[in-house]
Every structure is written in structure tokens, then in C-alpha cells.
Amino acid sequence: MEHVEDDLLALAALGETLPDDAVAHLERCEACRDEVAAFGAVVAVGRSVTPLDTPVAPPAHVWENIQAELGPELRAPAPAPAPAPAPADTTVVPLRRSDRPGGRRRPTWILAAAAGIVIGGVGGGLLVNELGGSSETPPTVVAEVGLDPLPDWQASGSARVETDETGARTLVVSLSGETPDDGFQEVWLIDRDVTRLVSLGVLEGTEGRLPIPASVDLDDYAVVDVSAEPLDGDPTHSGDSIVRGILGT
Structure with missing residues (x-):
């Protein structure tokens, strides 16, 4: 049986409309649906990236220390900083379940883009922390709230908003108790009218640090x-x- 092309499955995973014959094939082909589902996590991670994930070049003393350890015969020029990742998609979407068909395969062009964003953003920060240390001022907690379980869930948690010396904000979320058996956990800020x-x-495990876009007003998006x-x-x-809670209450 001929399957749907990879590029079309990637578009389905991104929420795009497919031709009728591709939709009909997905409805009856478990293999294609599995490929689409496996690609879903990649899209979720890619959409969670923000401008705060931009790689930064390590301070000059980091490379000086490395070269001092290597000795003159092994010294080499410091590598150039990695290019900045694309801005995150912070589009506000309605709080509703979509009836679009799900799924995603793993076309090379999308996987490569997602990997570049994640590795570039995380790797730059790890290099500075491991080799050069950090002299930044500790973040300031400006808001926090306990997270209460919703019906049918046995869980609890907490959330706090931290700001650093540049004014950038981070939501720190901790969760304990019942978690989904499959799928993943996603963190949202919702307006007071819900x-x-x-x-x-995406919240990986029981705790995560998630950058808050500068354009989001926490007086409005407090949930x-x-x-x-x-x-x-x-x-x-x-x-x-x-779980859910309202900041400032």
C-alpha cells in the first residue's frame, strides 16, 4: 500500500489542511498515524523556543583558560558563536480541542531545524556554565502560586515568576502526583476570563523553567x-x- 508522502504528514502535524485523499489514507492507515504522532513532540519543542534561547558566546576568559590547559602546541582560535534561533511562535490560540486529524512523520528538513534550535540554545548555555561559571545576579521572585488539581486528577504543584538582571522573566513550575500515562504535559498562561x-x-518530568515572552502581560495572563x-x-x-492556579492570589 502506498503511504502519504513525508512532507504532507509533516504539514498534518503542524495543523495544516491536507488533500482529501491524504486525509482518507490517514483514517485507515495506522502506520502513517503512528509516524505523525511520533513527530508531534518535535513540533511542541520547536514552538516552545523563545528569543531567550539565543546562544551567547562565552566570555573571553573561558577560551583563555581552555588554551592555557591545552598548551601552546594544541591551541586554536576560539570558535565563532552559533547563529541565533528563529523567534518563538507566541500566537494566542483558543482554549478548545481541535478536530483536525493528528500525526507526523519525521521529514529531514523539519527534524534538522528543530535539532538546531534545541542543541544551539541549550549547548551555548551549558558551555558557559561548565567552563566559565556565571557571575550573574540571582533571579528575583516576583510572583508565585500553588497549583490545585482539576477534576479527575490527583496532583499538586507550584509556580513562580522569576526576573533576572535584564528584566527577562521565567516561569518555574513544579508538579507532583499523578501524570499522564502517555502523551506529554504542556504549560500555559491563560487570561483571567479563561x-x-x-x-x-513542554514540561519534562516534574519541574521545568520556561521563558515568558516579553509581550505577555501577566496582569492579564495570570492563570x-x-x-x-x-x-x-x-x-x-x-x-x-x-493543575491550575492564579498568580497574585
């Missing part, structure tokens, strides 16, 4: 929500919240 929301990214999300390639909220 009609608009912004995804901050912290952690949801259980299936691997269906749909970027909208599943409608299944695990």
Missing part, C-alpha cells in the same frame, strides 16, 4: 495551567488540565 492562552512549552496533551500534532489546548 478564553485566551499562550503556550510556554498558570498544566495540561495533559496527546501526541496528535494539534497545537491547541487539549481541554484536559491537570
Whole structure:
């Protein structure tokens, strides 16, 4: 049986509309649906990247220390800093479950882009921390809240907003208790009317640090929500919240 092309499955994972024959094939082909689902996590991670994940060049003393350890015969010029990743998608989307068909395969061009964003952003920070240390001022906690379980969930947690010396904000989320058996957990900021929301990214494990876009007004988007999300390639909220709390209460 001929399967749907990889590029079309990638578009399905991104929420794009497919031709009718491709949709019909997905409805009856478990193999293609599995490929689409496996690609879903890549899209979720890619959309969680923000301008704060831009790699930064290590301070000059880091390379000086490395060269001193290597000795003159092994010294080499310091590598150039990595290019900045693309800005994150911070589009506000409705709080509803989509009925679009899910799924994603793993086309090379999308996997390469996602890997470059994640490795470039994380790797630059690790290099500075491991080799050169950090002289930054500790972050300041400006808001915090306990996270209470929603119906059908046995979980609890907490969230706090930290600001660094540049004014950049980070949401630190901790979660304990029941977690989804499959799929993943996603962290959201929702407005006080619970009609608009912004995804901050995927929560891996029980604790995570997620940058808050500068354009998000926390006086309005004060509700912290952690949801259980299936691997269906749909970027909208599943409608299944695990815990929730309101900052400043």
C-alpha cells in the first residue's frame, strides 16, 4: 500500500489542511498515524523556543583558560558563536480541542531545524556554565502560586515568576502526583476570563523553567495551567488540565 508522502504528514502535524485523499489514507492507515504522532513532540519543542534561547558566546576568559590547559602546541582560535534561533511562535490560540486529524512523520528538513534550535540554545548555555561559571545576579521572585488539581486528577504543584538582571522573566513550575500515562504535559498562561492562552512549552518530568515572552502581560495572563496533551500534532489546548492556579492570589 502506498503511504502519504513525508512532507504532507509533516504539514498534518503542524495543523495544516491536507488533500482529501491524504486525509482518507490517514483514517485507515495506522502506520502513517503512528509516524505523525511520533513527530508531534518535535513540533511542541520547536514552538516552545523563545528569543531567550539565543546562544551567547562565552566570555573571553573561558577560551583563555581552555588554551592555557591545552598548551601552546594544541591551541586554536576560539570558535565563532552559533547563529541565533528563529523567534518563538507566541500566537494566542483558543482554549478548545481541535478536530483536525493528528500525526507526523519525521521529514529531514523539519527534524534538522528543530535539532538546531534545541542543541544551539541549550549547548551555548551549558558551555558557559561548565567552563566559565556565571557571575550573574540571582533571579528575583516576583510572583508565585500553588497549583490545585482539576477534576479527575490527583496532583499538586507550584509556580513562580522569576526576573533576572535584564528584566527577562521565567516561569518555574513544579508538579507532583499523578501524570499522564502517555502523551506529554504542556504549560500555559491563560487570561483571567479563561478564553485566551499562550503556550510556554513542554514540561519534562516534574519541574521545568520556561521563558515568558516579553509581550505577555501577566496582569492579564495570570492563570498558570498544566495540561495533559496527546501526541496528535494539534497545537491547541487539549481541554484536559491537570493543575491550575492564579498568580497574585
